[in-house]
Amino acid sequence: MAKMTLEALRALREEKKSALNKRDVEGKTAQIVVGMGTCGIAAGAKGALDGFLAAIDEYKLDNVAVTQTGCMGLCYVEPTVEVIVEGMPNVIYGKVDAEVAKKIVKDHVMHKQMVSEHVFDRPAADIFNGGGK
Template sequence: MKSLAELQKLKEEVESKIKLRHQEERIRVIVGMGTCGIAAGARDIINKLSDEIDKRNLGDITLTQVGCMGLCEKEPIIKIEKKDGSERTYGNIKADRVQKLVSEELVNERAVENWLITK
Protein backbone atom coordinates (compact mmCIF):
# COMPACT_ATOMS: atom_id res chain seq x y z
CA MET A 1 0.00 0.00 0.00
CA LYS A 2 1.20 3.49 -0.81
CA SER A 3 1.79 6.13 1.82
CA LEU A 4 -0.48 9.14 2.11
CA ALA A 5 2.26 11.36 0.66
CA GLU A 6 2.65 9.08 -2.37
CA LEU A 7 -1.10 9.07 -2.96
CA GLN A 8 -1.24 12.87 -2.69
CA LYS A 9 1.59 13.21 -5.22
CA LEU A 10 -0.17 10.81 -7.60
CA LYS A 11 -3.41 12.78 -7.23
CA GLU A 12 -1.62 16.05 -8.07
CA GLU A 13 0.01 14.51 -11.16
CA VAL A 14 -3.31 13.21 -12.46
CA GLU A 15 -5.07 16.52 -11.77
CA SER A 16 -2.39 18.46 -13.68
CA LYS A 17 -2.79 16.16 -16.69
CA ILE A 18 -6.56 16.58 -16.59
CA LYS A 19 -6.18 20.37 -16.54
CA LEU A 20 -3.85 20.20 -19.54
CA ARG A 21 -6.42 18.23 -21.51
CA HIS A 22 -9.15 20.70 -20.68
CA GLN A 23 -7.36 23.82 -21.88
CA GLU A 24 -8.96 25.61 -24.79
CA GLU A 25 -7.58 24.35 -28.08
CA ARG A 26 -5.35 26.95 -29.76
CA ILE A 27 -3.89 24.74 -32.48
CA ARG A 28 -4.81 21.36 -33.98
CA VAL A 29 -1.97 19.32 -35.47
CA ILE A 30 -3.14 16.67 -37.95
CA VAL A 31 -0.86 13.90 -39.18
CA GLY A 32 -1.72 11.91 -42.32
CA MET A 33 -1.69 8.24 -41.31
CA GLY A 34 -2.91 6.58 -44.50
CA THR A 35 -0.95 3.66 -45.91
CA CYS A 36 1.35 5.99 -47.84
CA GLY A 37 1.96 8.15 -44.76
CA ILE A 38 2.76 5.17 -42.57
CA ALA A 39 5.12 3.80 -45.22
CA ALA A 40 6.87 7.19 -45.32
CA GLY A 41 7.38 7.25 -41.53
CA ALA A 42 4.27 8.95 -40.13
CA ARG A 43 4.15 6.68 -37.06
CA ASP A 44 7.55 7.91 -35.95
CA ILE A 45 6.53 11.50 -36.72
CA ILE A 46 3.33 11.39 -34.64
CA ASN A 47 5.23 9.85 -31.71
CA LYS A 48 7.94 12.51 -31.89
CA LEU A 49 5.30 15.26 -32.14
CA SER A 50 3.54 13.88 -29.08
CA ASP A 51 6.82 13.78 -27.14
CA GLU A 52 7.74 17.36 -28.12
CA ILE A 53 4.27 18.70 -27.29
CA ASP A 54 4.36 16.98 -23.88
CA LYS A 55 7.95 18.04 -23.19
CA ARG A 56 7.04 21.69 -23.81
CA ASN A 57 3.75 21.47 -21.87
CA LEU A 58 1.73 22.67 -24.86
CA GLY A 59 -1.64 21.67 -23.41
CA ASP A 60 -3.56 23.94 -25.78
CA ILE A 61 -2.47 21.89 -28.80
CA THR A 62 -4.44 18.87 -29.97
CA LEU A 63 -2.58 16.17 -31.89
CA THR A 64 -4.72 13.95 -34.09
CA GLN A 65 -4.44 11.65 -37.07
CA VAL A 66 -6.40 11.16 -40.28
CA GLY A 67 -6.23 8.76 -43.22
CA CYS A 68 -4.89 9.64 -46.63
CA MET A 69 -4.51 13.37 -47.25
CA GLY A 70 -4.30 12.94 -51.04
CA LEU A 71 -0.70 13.99 -51.61
CA CYS A 72 1.11 10.67 -51.36
CA GLU A 73 4.32 12.01 -52.90
CA LYS A 74 4.59 14.61 -50.10
CA GLU A 75 4.20 12.18 -47.16
CA PRO A 76 4.59 12.40 -44.24
CA ILE A 77 2.19 15.35 -44.17
CA ILE A 78 1.32 17.53 -41.19
CA LYS A 79 -1.52 20.04 -41.27
CA ILE A 80 -1.66 22.85 -38.71
CA GLU A 81 -5.10 24.38 -38.05
CA LYS A 82 -5.29 27.46 -35.85
CA LYS A 83 -8.22 28.73 -33.83
CA ASP A 84 -8.54 31.78 -36.11
CA GLY A 85 -9.24 29.47 -39.08
CA SER A 86 -5.84 29.78 -40.72
CA GLU A 87 -3.99 26.64 -41.69
CA ARG A 88 -0.69 25.48 -43.11
CA THR A 89 0.26 22.12 -44.54
CA TYR A 90 3.79 20.76 -44.40
CA GLY A 91 5.15 17.91 -46.50
CA ASN A 92 8.11 15.55 -46.45
CA ILE A 93 8.44 15.95 -42.69
CA LYS A 94 11.07 13.56 -41.42
CA ALA A 95 11.85 12.76 -37.79
CA ASP A 96 14.80 15.14 -37.66
CA ARG A 97 12.51 18.04 -38.63
CA VAL A 98 9.92 17.59 -35.86
CA GLN A 99 11.73 19.56 -33.15
CA LYS A 100 12.23 22.57 -35.44
CA LEU A 101 8.62 22.40 -36.66
CA VAL A 102 7.30 22.40 -33.08
CA SER A 103 9.62 25.22 -32.07
CA GLU A 104 8.91 27.45 -35.07
CA GLU A 105 5.27 26.71 -35.89
CA LEU A 106 3.69 25.73 -32.58
CA VAL A 107 5.71 27.78 -30.10
CA ASN A 108 6.77 30.86 -32.09
CA GLU A 109 3.91 30.74 -34.65
CA ARG A 110 6.23 31.20 -37.62
CA ALA A 111 6.00 29.15 -40.78
CA VAL A 112 8.91 27.01 -41.89
CA GLU A 113 8.63 28.22 -45.47
CA ASN A 114 10.77 25.62 -47.25
CA TRP A 115 8.64 22.71 -45.89
CA LEU A 116 5.25 24.25 -46.73
CA ILE A 117 2.89 22.67 -49.23
CA THR A 118 0.09 25.21 -48.66
CA LYS A 119 -0.37 28.37 -46.61
Protein backbone atom coordinates in the same frame (compact mmCIF):
# COMPACT_ATOMS: atom_id res chain seq x y z
CA MET B 1 3.02 -10.91 -16.60
CA ALA B 2 3.22 -10.27 -12.88
CA LYS B 3 0.10 -9.35 -10.96
CA MET B 4 -0.62 -5.67 -11.45
CA THR B 5 -1.08 -3.79 -8.17
CA LEU B 6 -3.75 -1.12 -7.69
CA GLU B 7 -0.97 1.49 -7.54
CA ALA B 8 0.36 0.33 -10.90
CA LEU B 9 -3.16 0.48 -12.33
CA ARG B 10 -3.58 4.02 -11.00
CA ALA B 11 -0.25 5.08 -12.57
CA LEU B 12 -1.23 3.50 -15.89
CA ARG B 13 -4.55 5.31 -15.80
CA GLU B 14 -2.82 8.68 -15.25
CA GLU B 15 -0.42 7.95 -18.10
CA LYS B 16 -3.30 7.08 -20.47
CA LYS B 17 -5.28 10.10 -19.32
CA SER B 18 -2.45 12.41 -20.37
CA ALA B 19 -2.20 10.63 -23.75
CA LEU B 20 -5.96 10.99 -24.23
CA ASN B 21 -5.82 14.65 -23.31
CA LYS B 22 -3.43 15.27 -26.22
CA ARG B 23 -6.08 13.91 -28.61
CA ASP B 24 -8.85 16.10 -27.23
CA VAL B 25 -9.44 19.11 -29.51
CA GLU B 26 -11.85 20.88 -27.17
CA GLY B 27 -10.47 24.17 -25.81
CA LYS B 28 -7.11 23.87 -27.61
CA THR B 29 -5.57 26.80 -29.52
CA ALA B 30 -3.58 24.65 -31.92
CA GLN B 31 -4.24 21.37 -33.68
CA ILE B 32 -1.77 19.13 -35.48
CA VAL B 33 -3.35 16.61 -37.83
CA VAL B 34 -1.01 13.84 -38.95
CA GLY B 35 -1.84 12.00 -42.18
CA MET B 36 -1.81 8.33 -41.21
CA GLY B 37 -3.01 6.80 -44.47
CA THR B 38 -1.14 3.77 -45.78
CA CYS B 39 1.11 6.05 -47.82
CA GLY B 40 1.86 8.17 -44.76
CA ILE B 41 2.60 5.21 -42.51
CA ALA B 42 4.86 3.67 -45.18
CA ALA B 43 6.77 6.96 -45.42
CA GLY B 44 7.26 7.17 -41.63
CA ALA B 45 4.23 9.09 -40.30
CA LYS B 46 4.44 7.16 -37.02
CA GLY B 47 7.87 8.70 -36.42
CA ALA B 48 6.45 12.16 -37.14
CA LEU B 49 3.51 11.55 -34.78
CA ASP B 50 5.85 10.40 -32.02
CA GLY B 51 8.03 13.43 -32.74
CA PHE B 52 5.08 15.81 -32.24
CA LEU B 53 4.03 14.10 -29.01
CA ALA B 54 7.60 14.17 -27.69
CA ALA B 55 8.03 17.85 -28.59
CA ILE B 56 4.74 18.77 -26.90
CA ASP B 57 5.92 16.96 -23.78
CA GLU B 58 9.35 18.58 -23.98
CA TYR B 59 7.99 22.13 -24.31
CA LYS B 60 5.23 21.33 -21.80
CA LEU B 61 2.43 22.57 -24.07
CA ASP B 62 -1.09 21.77 -22.89
CA ASN B 63 -3.01 23.76 -25.51
CA VAL B 64 -2.06 21.64 -28.52
CA ALA B 65 -4.14 18.70 -29.78
CA VAL B 66 -2.55 15.99 -31.90
CA THR B 67 -4.96 13.95 -34.01
CA GLN B 68 -4.69 11.54 -36.92
CA THR B 69 -6.38 11.47 -40.27
CA GLY B 70 -6.16 9.49 -43.51
CA CYS B 71 -4.40 10.32 -46.76
CA MET B 72 -4.47 14.03 -47.61
CA GLY B 73 -3.84 13.39 -51.29
CA LEU B 74 -0.22 14.51 -51.28
CA CYS B 75 1.36 11.09 -51.34
CA TYR B 76 4.48 12.35 -53.08
CA VAL B 77 5.52 14.37 -50.02
CA GLU B 78 4.45 11.99 -47.24
CA PRO B 79 4.49 12.11 -44.27
CA THR B 80 2.12 15.07 -44.42
CA VAL B 81 0.80 17.09 -41.50
CA GLU B 82 -1.79 19.85 -41.29
CA VAL B 83 -1.16 22.49 -38.67
CA ILE B 84 -4.01 24.69 -37.48
CA VAL B 85 -3.02 27.54 -35.19
CA GLU B 86 -5.24 30.42 -34.15
CA GLY B 87 -4.41 33.61 -36.07
CA MET B 88 -2.46 31.78 -38.80
CA PRO B 89 -3.51 30.19 -42.09
CA ASN B 90 -3.93 26.43 -42.03
CA VAL B 91 -0.79 24.89 -43.47
CA ILE B 92 0.09 21.46 -44.82
CA TYR B 93 3.66 20.43 -44.23
CA GLY B 94 5.25 17.60 -46.20
CA LYS B 95 8.22 15.30 -45.64
CA VAL B 96 7.86 15.62 -41.90
CA ASP B 97 10.03 13.43 -39.72
CA ALA B 98 10.58 13.61 -35.96
CA GLU B 99 13.16 16.38 -36.32
CA VAL B 100 10.91 18.51 -38.57
CA ALA B 101 8.01 17.81 -36.20
CA LYS B 102 9.98 19.31 -33.35
CA LYS B 103 10.84 22.35 -35.49
CA ILE B 104 7.17 22.80 -36.45
CA VAL B 105 6.12 22.74 -32.79
CA LYS B 106 8.84 25.19 -31.81
CA ASP B 107 8.61 27.63 -34.75
CA HIS B 108 5.04 27.40 -36.01
CA VAL B 109 3.02 26.51 -32.91
CA MET B 110 5.06 28.40 -30.31
CA HIS B 111 6.50 31.33 -32.28
CA LYS B 112 3.99 31.54 -35.16
CA GLN B 113 6.68 31.31 -37.85
CA MET B 114 6.16 28.86 -40.68
CA VAL B 115 8.80 26.27 -41.47
CA SER B 116 9.03 27.42 -45.10
CA GLU B 117 11.12 24.59 -46.54
CA HIS B 118 8.42 22.05 -45.66
CA VAL B 119 5.27 24.00 -46.59
CA PHE B 120 3.63 22.12 -49.46
CA ASP B 121 0.02 23.15 -49.72
CA ARG B 122 -2.93 24.75 -48.14
CA PRO B 123 -5.90 22.53 -47.32
CA ALA B 124 -8.63 22.19 -49.96
CA ALA B 125 -11.10 23.84 -47.56
CA ASP B 126 -9.17 27.12 -47.86
CA ILE B 127 -9.18 26.90 -51.64
CA PHE B 128 -12.92 26.27 -51.76
CA ASN B 129 -13.60 29.09 -49.29
CA GLY B 130 -11.51 31.44 -51.40
CA GLY B 131 -13.33 30.55 -54.60
CA GLY B 132 -10.38 28.63 -55.98
CA LYS B 133 -8.06 31.63 -56.06
